[in-house]
Every structure is written in C-alpha cells, then in structure tokens.
Amino acid sequence: MKFDKPATDNPIDQLKVVGKPVDRVDGRLKTTGTAPYAYERHDVVPNQAYGYIVGSAISKGRIVSMDLTAAKAAPGVLAIVTAKNAGKLGKGNFNTAPLLGGPEISHYHQAIGVVVAETFEQARAAANLVRVEYKRTKGAFDLEAMKDKAEPAKSIAGGGTSDSKVGDFAKGFANAPVQFDATYRTAYESHCMMEPHATIASWQDDQLTFWTSNQMIAWAVGDMAETLGIPKEKVRAISPFIGGGFGGKLFLRADALMAALGARAARRPVKVTLQRALMPNNTTHRAATIQRVRIGATKDGKITAIAHESWSGDQPGGKPETAAMQTRSLYAGADRMTAHRLAVLDLPEANAMRAPGEAPGLAVLEIVMDEMAEKLGMDPIEFRILNDTQVVPDNPSKPQSSDPQSKKPEQQTKHIPHPPFSKRQLVECLRLGAKRFGWEKRNPQPAKVRDGKWLVGIGVAAAFRDNLLTKSAARVRLDKRGVVTVETDMTDIGTGSYTIIAQTAAEMMGVPLDKVVVRLGDSSFPVSCGSGGQWGGNNSTAGVYSACVKLRQAVEEKLGLEAGQGVFADGHVRSGSRNVSLAEAAGDQGLVAEDFIEYGDLDKQFHQSTFGAHFVEVAVDSFTGETRVRRMLAVCACGRILNPKTARSQVIGAMTMGVGAALMEELAVDKRIGYFVNHDLATYEVPVHADLPPQEVIFLDETDPISSPMKAKGVAELGICGVAAAVANAIYNATGIRVRNYPITLDKLIDRLPEPA
Amino acid sequence: MKPFTFERATSGADAAAAAERHPGAKFVAGGTNLLDLMKLEIETPTHLIDVNSLGLDKIEKTPEGGLRIGALVRNTELAADENVRRDYGVLSQALVAGASGQLRNMATTAGNLLQRTRCPYFYDTNQPCNKRNPGTGCGAIGGYSRQHAVIGVSDACIATHPSDMAVAMRVLDATVETIRPDGSQRKIPIAEFHRLPGDKPHIDTVLMAGELITAVTLPKPIGGRQIYRKVRDRASFAFALVSVAAIVQRDGSGRVALGGVAHKPWRIEAAEAEMPNGAKAVVARLLAGAKPTNENAFKIKLVERALASVLAEAKGA
C-alpha cells in the first residue's frame, strides 16, 4: 500500500488492543530463559564446532608473517582461517573497514583470523598460540590534533548535506546584541549491549544459513553475499531474538563473517561469539565530537543567528557524527549555518549508536540554550518556548545519495525550503513537564540549594529526533483455527516489536492477542524496515497493517462480502446479516496475504519529528564531586503510543543511557598506540541500578496522521536525546560549575567545588 | 587457557606441600580472580590446588580479644559477622563496598588480599606490562592512567592494589597467618604483606612460593567511629578511584589508610598525628612525595576532600 495521503479513520483507531499497555507476548520466553538467542541455537544444526576470533594487536600497519604451526597442532583444532586462505573477499556496503584484516591492518582488534576447534576452550587456547609479526605504521589517533585537517563530509548517514546556510550568519551574529560562543566535547562511547555479537553458520553445498544477532536482516544478508561474493539468494539469516543492539548490530560484523568462513573451512557448522573485550575496538562505536555553537539574540531573547559546527573522525571512507543536524530544525532564527567536518582517523570504525547525531548534538546544543538563557537573564524554558518554530528554519535540499542507508533517490518533488512540522508539541512538553516536575521551585541562582553535604540542582533540556519513513513488508496468514500468523523479517532487539506487531494484527483482524502468532527475524520472510533510527515501531506495524488490509479483502472476497464492508470483531467477520467466524472463512486451505507500506512525499511536504522535554534533579557531593541523579522525568510527544508499557521501557532505557553519557561513559584513547584502552565492562562504566532514581515518563496524547496509518512515530531514540544536557544543566544549577566536556566525572568538578568547612 | 592438573587439598600443610611438589602451582579459593586471569592466559598455573575444603572457614575470637578470620571465610559472611559489624565496622563497610553480592558470596579473605591489579594494560596481553611480563615495559606510564597510583610508584609500574577489604585490614593492623611447604608457620603484619612495585612489579606480596594463607587476625577492638568511604565514577560495582578507611576517636585522634592510590593499602602512621588538625594536614604528610600522572593528579585533592568528608561525618555522629 502506498501511503501518500494523511491517514483517515481506520480499524487501528478502535484501540481495542493497540494503545493498551499489554505485557510482552514474548515475555514468558525471556523470563524463563527459553527465548532462542543466536549462540544458544544448539537445536538448529548438529555437530557445531566453535570459532574463536583473533584480533589484531596493532592499530595500523601490516602483518609481516603469521605462524600457525603451534595453533594448528593444538588439541581439537579443525581449521584456521586468515586473509591468506579465506579466498577473495569483498566488503559490505555498510562496512567501512574490512571485517577480516590482513595483511593490511585498519584498526586495533580487527579480526585477522578465526580458529575453529571442537570446543570453545580448545579454540581459545589455540588462538593464543597464533604468532603474528607486525610492522606498525604511524596512524592518526587524536581528533583534537587532526581537527584542522578535517574536511567537509562527502557522505552523510541517511543522505543529506554536510553543510547548510540560511541568510548570513556572520552578519547576523555580528549584529546581535547578545552573543554566545563556546566549544564543547563529547566522548567516544560503546554500545555495550548485553548480548555480544554471535553467529552460528552452516553451509549446505553453496547455501549459507546463519543464525545471528542482527537488527537489519536484509542488510546482513546483502553484505554477507557481497563479502563472500555469492548471490544473495544463497544466503539466509535468522535472528528471532536479539539481546540489545543500540546500533551496534545494524551491520554484518566479524562474528558472522568469520563463522561463515570457519564453517566453510571446517566443513561443519561453526559458532562464534565476539569476545566482550573485543567489542569496543572490533565493532563500531559512537564517535567523539568537538562542537562549536554560536548564538546571537536580541536583548529580549529572540534568536537572530545560530551556528553549529561539529568535528568528528572516522576510518578512511567513513562518515561524520551528524551532531549539528538537529540545529537545522529545533529553534527559530533568521541567519544560520551548520557544518560537519570529518577527520580521517585510524581508530576503530565509527557508526550509529542510539540517536546518532542528536544524542551528542543535543548534549551540546541544550547546554548552550541553558547558558544563553542565563546570559539573557531568562528562564531556560521560556527562552526555548520563545524560540519555538512550527516550520523548519533550515531545510537544505538533499543531493542524490549513493549511501545505502538513505532512501531510494528522491522522487521529483519540489524542494520545500521551510516545510511545516506534521505535529510539533515541544512547547506543550516543556510546560507540562515544568508543572509536573516542580520547575517553579528551582532556584535560578546556581549553588544555592543544599541538603546536608549535597548540592542540589535541577535542569531541563529539549528532546528532538526525526521520524523516519521506510518501506516495510509483511505476510499474514489466517488458518482454520482462526489463528493469525504474521511473518516479517522485522527484528525485536528488546524493543517490543513482537508485542506491537501482535497488537496491530489483532486489532486489524478483530481477534484476541492469543490468536496471533508473530514470527520475526528471518530473511525468508518479507523484508521489513528492520530496527534502527527509531523507525522500527511505526514502519513495521504499518507494513503489518497493509498486509492485514489485504487479508481482510481476501476474507471478504472468499465469503463474497462486499469489499470494505466487513466488520472484523471477536474472531468473526460481520456484514449485513452474515456473521462468519474467521476460522471458517479461512477453511482448510487457509488464507495468505502479503503487502508492504511505502511512502509518497508526505515527509517532504511536512517535516516529521518527535519532541520531548527532559527534567533532571541531581545532587553533587560537595566534598568529592560525585553526582547522583535524584529524579528524572521525560515528557514525550511522538505520535500514537502503540503500547505504553513497552514504549515507557524504551524511554527509561534511553534515559539511563543518557545518564551514562552525561556522567561516566567514555572510551579512553591511548593516543600513542591508537586504541580504546578500557575495552571491557569492568573498565568502561555504564550506569548500574544504584545510579538511577525512579524515572517518570509521560506521553502526550497525540496522533500523527501524516506519519502512517498507525499514526505513530518513533520513540526509542527520542528518550536519550537531551538527557545528557539536562544532567549537565542540573549539575550547573547545583554547583555553579559549567562543564563543557563529557562525561562530567568528579575530576572535572573537584577543583571548583566550595572549600570544605 | 593452558592445560593444568587439579587436586583438592585436605589440610593446610597438605596444600602447601602439594604446592612445593608442583612448581608453577596455584591455590584456588573462590576463583573469582584467578579463573578470569587464567582464561586470558595472564596467569598460567600448571597445577591448581583447591583449598576450599581445608576447614579454614571459621571466624573465632582470639585469646587476646581479637578475631581470627579463616582464609576461606567468604566476603559476604565476613561482612555480616556480628562481631565484625560491631567492633570492626570499617571492615564490614569496606567489604560491602566491593564487587557485587554474587562475587562476595564466592570471594574469600585470602583471595581478596591476593587479587591482582585492574590496570587495563595488565589485562590486555597485546600491550607491554612489567607486572604481567617482566621487562616488556609499562603501558600505563604515558598512557591511560586515570585509575593508577599516585604514590609509591616506580619507573617500572604505577598499578594500584584494587582491594577494599585490604585497606580496612590495614587500618585495623591485621596480621596475615601462613603455613609454608616445610610446615613452618609465620605471622606477617599487613603493613609488610603487600610490596611496592620497585623494579619487580611482578611480585605483589612477600609470600614465598607455596606459602598458604591460613587466617587473618585482627587485634582487640579499638572502638572509635569507623568509616569506609569509597569514591568512584558510578554508585556501585566499580573499583575505587580513591578510598578512605578511617577510625576516629572522640578526642579527634585516629587512624587512616587509603585505597586506590598505591600498589598497596597506603598508610603512614606518622601522618596520623595530624588528625586533629584536619584532612589537609593529614594528607600533606600522607601523600608527601606523591608522583601522580597528568591524568590522575586529581586523586590528591580527592583524597583530601574524601577524608574531610569522613572527618565531618565522624564529628557529626
């Protein structure tokens, strides 16, 4: 179905099942440990051997020689694959550096081989016997040092332009009575999902099947085929359960490729999990940024000029962190510019992590708004509200993009320089949040509120993240028991896809939830949007909606009912005097329908975004500078909430990640050697339960008919956007100390805290 | 992991003797540190002697009025012990500030004293490390050293000892009791138990080959307000940036030991004379001659302020 006109009333609007906070339909499997995750698929093929990945010990240079003698002779070893015997390999569309290195090495812990053995322990022991002689070459590992050599980014994730310009920023800024100009830094971060990348690969003749943990099944299949140089049709990926991804599993990674190569060499199914300590350097991470923001305003707080520039680095051929993007849409102002500069670095490959661009971008922009409000003597909420805009102030026309992550080349629609937002309730989020959080009790004077030894403060930040529309297909079956089965290669990475898809099908077909079976994550199913960029919920359910519309038609047709007149409810279809059970309608053969949602140019006519406001209260230990978050509230306006329970889980998880980014998460670079040193969970700290207070989430009652027939939008990434800045602003309010360099660890506060009595 | 043989010892003397029979042997208690290091081939014992059945898992009063803690007493049990909580509060607090509930259920008193450093270069076998691989150099010096030692360091190693429990033991003047392969026993004051790195950072303690810890004894309780304050980047489940173990008496006198600053629990008795003069004065003596790196220089001020916080808390009670 093509969605090119705003949605009108449809069966989803009944909200009998959709919109209800139902428990996860896969909850029992998860809580009983019976959900089949990739590495535990002992059932799928017999005789699985174990692969262990050898990671490069250097960051840049080449392998001079590899001595495999001892490793080959070690007990249980079946095969060893390195670049030397892997055969010719291509590189996936979504990979920047090759997944298998050698002789050239692109980054630390790049896979240089896999050792396959009868047991995991044997594979690991043998891997340690591989002797490698390297020749190091000099690399660039320091963004700060490379900043001035950074260039305009040629390619932007999702397509789009590196730079944008409206009016004359330099002039507007120079003429502004109140000016602000500061530079900030955000850190390298690691996804650190619970389940490491893992794959079991099995060949049957020239047909490869791999059970894996991946957010984007079709991308994984495509890049596996591309890398191995075999047709896509010969590759099947299965990934029904995923223990978290956060963008770290958007792409084919070394676990999958090395399992496939290992299985081919050993002539046996092979399973590989990426060692936890390899994950930060072997896989992707969120790039660090340097960001400069300038704002010019009138004395009464109207922004007249705004500029946001961001510098980040990546491997040769990589992409920038798009940290300045949201500044094109968030606040008004006539004279403006944004720019992304990309430095070539030899650190591991940077790529998307939850809310790429906006997460670090708002971490900065929303401190700037706080600083500017203070400079203007304004309340930071009022300052934001005053500069709200209902149209996009800066919407550069997109070039045709060869980027596989971007949508198909645009249709010939006229470029609209200032499209209206389909729905924008930022002001409502800020106002309601302020009321609920008790903003009026905030002392605008920093460092004035004490609770014993604690310095207490509250902070706010706006949340913003675009809503992305992409094609998504599904197949729906109705059987003679009246059971509706949905099949789509959509993934559930812990987000709740199973549940909202089941709710969608139940609503559409008029059956209770327990009459719906959802099957996900298999490349033999129709291609969905996959999970990423907070596009999964809206697009995948819209695809299921489309397929269900077709199935309803098939039912009507089969029963000879007038098209579109059937009322689907209580497991029956009614039309006029006829009332037939769906089981009967399906009959012995059953009925099948398949369709997809695809989009017209509504997202060009209207800009689609999600909005929110984050409120945070912190207490800072006046002696040690330790920050403890005391309260958090997020108010979100992001279309129809398909399931308030799973949506809330997404938002509080994202808020937790935002606290991590604000207070502790940082991959530390050893600039001499060129790698992330703290590459395990003991040394890369993410928040633990004790770091989080009770978190509150409010969803505004909103539907967005421009978005899809579901009238829903993304929510999972909105939840992290702005959180770090809200924490930073709360720390400032508590202590009077402005830290412009994330994470805000105690060493950045301690010199400026009041002397202990 | 390298292949190894395994045996279960039945008495202390038996275990020590077994260690002598197998050069390259190691004792295994809770295994929470040793097994991780074996998987990474940082520790490569050829033989493991399981000491869990030695009957060394009791906490008893000593004739001197102190406590004798068996080497195999689990951290959880020790932290919860009635006498420890009443008379040696700093020890109980230090224990629960460490690791997680699950780990403390396994971790033993001896194993905790002997846990190895958490230096990330020590853990990454691609990197140089004099402690793991003598003579290869120190990755941390000039590298990522935020967590590292600020005092008692050498040109060969700037690692810290990561234990919380040991810091409390140090402030309590504990004694480590051992048995050697020849059957002889000795008592090692905790102050002398851990070494500074010097030019032999691969040697953490004064224990000899095959020497088994049988118990740790605490002297008679000395009362006072006892506080263990651990400072870190997150609220739980992280090693200390710095920690302060303090015993403060009513008259303001007292004792203080530090964690997270040196290759051993750090205590300078002479500095304690300054206790009544406040944290600044104490730390000036306690950390005199400190040699921090650029990345961890903040620890000096942090110690000072953490101690100030502890002294304020002690006064408040």
Ligand SMILES: Cc1cc2nc3c(=O)[nH]c(=O)nc-3n(C[C@H](O)[C@H](O)[C@H](O)COP(=O)(O)OP(=O)(O)OC[C@H]3O[C@@H](n4cnc5c(N)ncnc54)[C@H](O)[C@@H]3O)c2cc1C
């Ligand atoms: C994730 C994690 C977090 C942690 N966080 C903290 C923390 O915050 N604070 C903290 O203090 N600790 C922490 N620890 C360390 C933990 O306290 C130690 O791993 C534990 O105390 C070791 O005790 P064990 O009995 O398991 O020792 P084992 O691993 O069994 O042994 C450790 C060493 O002691 C030797 N040994 C054991 N018993 C004897 C004996 N009787 N005589 C002679 N030698 C012996 C072994 O040969 C080995 O060399 C953490 C550990 C982990 C894994």
Ligand code: SF4
């Ligand atoms: S500080 Fe010590 S443990 Fe760390 S790398 Fe240097 S020698 Fe090794």
